[in-house]
Amino acid sequence: xxxxxxxxxxxxxxxxxxxxxxxxxxxxxxxxxxxxxxxxxxxxxxxxxxxxxxxxxxxxxxxxxxxxxxxxxxxxxxxxxxxxxxxxxxxxxxxxxxxxxxxxxxxxxxxxxxxxxxxxxxxxxxxxxxxxxxxxxxxxxxxxxxxxxxxxxxxxxxxxxxxxxxxxxxxxxxxxxxxxxxxxxxxxxxxxxxxxxxxxxxxxxxxxxxxxxxxxxxxxxxxxxxxxxxxxx
Amino acid sequence: xxxxxxxxxxxxxxxxxxxxxxxxxxxxxxxxxxxxxxxxxxxxxxxxxxxxxxxxxxxxxxxxxxxxxxxxxxxxxxxxxxxxxxxxxxxxxxxxxxxxxxxxxxxxxxxxxxxxxxxxxxxxxxxxxxxxxxxxxxxxxxxxxxxxxxxxxxxxxxxxxxxxxxxxxxxxxxxxxxxxxxxxxxxxxxxxxxxxxxxxxxxxxxxxxxxxxxxxxxxxxxxxxxxxxxxxxxxxxxxxxxxxxxxxxxxxxxxxxxxxxxxxxxxxxxxxxxxxxxxxxxxxxxxxxxxxxxxxxxxxxxxxxxxxxxxxxxxxxxxxxxxxxxxxxxxxxxxxxxxxxxxxxxxxxxxxxxxxxxxxxxxxxxxxxxxxxxxxxxxxxxxxxxxxxxx
Numbered sequence: 001x002x003x004x005x006x007x008x009x010x011x012x013x014x015x016x017x018x019x020x021x022x023x024x025x026x027x028x029x030x031x032x033x034x035x036x037x038x039x040x041x042x043x044x045x046x047x048x049x050x051x052x053x054x055x056x057x058x059x060x061x062x063x064x065x066x067x068x069x070x071x072x073x074x075x076x077x078x079x080x081x082x083x084x085x086x087x088x089x090x091x092x093x094x095x096x097x098x099x100x101x102x103x104x105x106x107x108x109x110x111x112x113x114x115x116x117x118x119x120x121x122x123x124x125x126x127x128x129x130x131x132x133x134x135x136x137x138x139x140x141x142x143x144x145x146x147x148x149x150x151x152x153x154x155x156x157x158x159x160x161x162x163x164x165x166x167x168x169x170x171x172x173x174x175x176x177x178x179x180x181x182x183x184x185x186x187x188x189x190x191x192x193x194x195x196x197x198x199x200x201x202x203x204x205x206x207x208x209x210x211x212x213x214x215x216x217x218x219x220x221x222x223x224x225x226x227x228x229x230x231x232x233x
Numbered sequence: 234x235x236x237x238x239x240x241x242x243x244x245x246x247x248x249x250x251x252x253x254x255x256x257x258x259x260x261x262x263x264x265x266x267x268x269x270x271x272x273x274x275x276x277x278x279x280x281x282x283x284x285x286x287x288x289x290x291x292x293x294x295x296x297x298x299x300x301x302x303x304x305x306x307x308x309x310x311x312x313x314x315x316x317x318x319x320x321x322x323x324x325x326x327x328x329x330x331x332x333x334x335x336x337x338x339x340x341x342x343x344x345x346x347x348x349x350x351x352x353x354x355x356x357x358x359x360x361x362x363x364x365x366x367x368x369x370x371x372x373x374x375x376x377x378x379x380x381x382x383x384x385x386x387x388x389x390x391x392x393x394x395x396x397x398x399x400x401x402x403x404x405x406x407x408x409x410x411x412x413x414x415x416x417x418x419x420x421x422x423x424x425x426x427x428x429x430x431x432x433x434x435x436x437x438x439x440x441x442x443x444x445x446x447x448x449x450x451x452x453x454x455x456x457x458x459x460x461x462x463x464x465x466x467x468x469x470x471x472x473x474x475x476x477x478x479x480x481x482x483x484x485x486x487x488x489x490x491x492x493x494x495x496x497x498x499x500x501x502x503x504x505x506x507x508x509x510x511x512x513x514x515x516x517x518x519x520x521x522x523x524x525x526x527x528x529x530x531x532x533x534x535x536x537x538x539x540x541x542x543x544x545x546x547x548x549x550x551x552x553x554x555x556x557x558x559x560x561x562x563x564x565x566x567x568x569x570x571x572x573x574x575x576x577x578x579x580x581x582x583x584x585x586x587x588x589x590x591x592x593x594x595x596x597x598x599x600x601x602x603x604x605x606x607x608x609x610x611x612x613x614x615x616x617x618x619x620x621x622x623x624x
Binding site: 053056058059078079082083085086087091093095097098099100101102106110111113114115116142158 | 236239240243244246247248249512513515516518519520521522523524526615616619
């Protein structure tokens with residue numbers, strides 16, 4: 001049975017701009033269920049990253065409501081928001097945001113350290129995550145020694161290692177070539193199917209759009225249109 | 234906290250050269266501060282030990298008229314040795330010392346001196362008074378190296394001495410320098426000549442009299458002695474304590490400068506880190522850290538510099554400071570000219586208390602200096618930090 005993961009009602013986000021305000025999101029209403037592989041699509045300035053940040057509890061709505069995994073983002077304290085991110089959310093960034101001085105193993109291990117897993121559990125879970133992305137031979141390498149595709153695969157492993165309910169990916173293929181992009185997207189698609197993890201992308205990359213099963217087009221801070229792709233059995 | 238320590242350690246070791254440069258600078262400060270403090274402790278100990286061994290022992294009785302800062306009181310500062318102290322003197326636990334002013338004529342020049350009469354057989358003070366037990370027509374005398382150097386006097390040399398007896402009559406005689414001692418105690422050496430007590434008593438026509446009585450046992454409860462006032466060891470070392478305190482102020486400024494240099498490196502690293510590592514800070518927050526925890530992580534990282542510095546400092550500092558404590562630190566110039574009780578070679582003393590307190594102080598200050606700039610993280614917007622857009 002499908003369960004609601006994200007519920008957004010009349011969401012507005014305003015930022016101070018000069019002496020006035022800039023409204024980035026103008027009354028968004030959206031609902032996402034478990035296991036979706038969806039994307040927020042739109043040009044720069046359409047509000048997709050802002051929406052993703054609010055869903056990721058890195059920002060708060062100005063008005064309206066965003067309920068993520070049962071928690072209303074606007075009402076969470078900083079500690080509660082951190083707890084939500086730590087336990088239930090995974091992030092994949094355009095520029096990978098790996099910890100440069102840590103090895104691949106240590107980067108993937110990081111979320112588990114925060115969750116107080118034992119050393120043996122961490123080792124097992126990191127190995128498993130690196131197997132998903134095909135990087136078991138790079139455990140001791142540091143990010144500066146890896147290619148862009150490899151870095152993004154490490155970022156996926158880091159996002160997935162704790163098996164979160166929701167993964168938020170902001171332009172995950174923007175710095176990758178076509179081959180690497182497809183590899184990354186196939187990996188995420190497989191994880192989505194096998195682990196039933198909800199994936200939500202913010203993108204304007206055609207390659208990513210081609211993989212999405214639900215496409216939400218944003219324009220000037222509003223939902224312009226929505227498309228559902230029928231799954232082939 | 235455990236996670237913060239683990240992450241901080243990974244961040245520091247992963248940062249490589251940047252970390253080690255800071256650690257080496259900080260470890261250098263550690264070792265130099267410890268060395269300077271050790272020298273001060275050594276000097277303190279040495280100065281007090283020398284002063285005790287050469288001059289004050291366990292304390293003194295001064296004749297009531299005696300004032301070391303007024304030479305005119307010397308002519309009246311003498312009285313018969315109190316009979317109640319005779320046993321202590323006979324046991325060798327108390328030494329009478331008669332003093333008067335006089336002049337000597339080395340190479341035809343006039344030089345004022347303080348003439349001290351001390352029993353040749355005494356062993357309470359470190360003075361080599363056994364050298365006074367010499368049968369010679371001239372009076373046997375010992376002097377300090379400082380005075381010998383100033384007046385170009387040598388062992389075996391004869392010098393004419395002039396003094397006034399109890400009636401104020403001038404008299405003169407030759408003395409024979411039988412020994413020259415080096416004590417590191419200017420007040421035991423400068424402008425002073427030691428003669429046998431009986432000889433001086435005879436010269437001054439003051440048989441059985443004394444100016445000062447120095448005793449061995451400082452713990453013993455002492456009753457008042459008529460005509461004399463009791464000076465405890467604490468009273469007699471008060472001036473040297475004061476001087477060492479004054480020195481500590483100067484040393485404190487030096488520690489402060491050294492610490493400032495080391496802390497500047499830490500502060501600079503922290504400020505740079507916060508700007509350079511914005512994306513990393515954003516990532517920590519995205520992965521579930523609160524801003525407070527990130528501040529904690531950066532503070533632990535800074536503090537860990539000092540812990541690593543202590544370890545690195547221990548690595549090269551332990552053999553270096555041990556060697557210094559064993560072989561001492563020889564002054565580059567003649568310390569007898571300093572006018573303070575300082576040995577030509579100082580032996581630093583590094584007590585466990587000194588090492589622990591210095592280490593804790595440096596770690597504490599480093600932690601504070603690390604925390605100070607890290608507070609800026611608490612005001613960061615994580616979404617901007619993630620993109621590295623904060624200016």
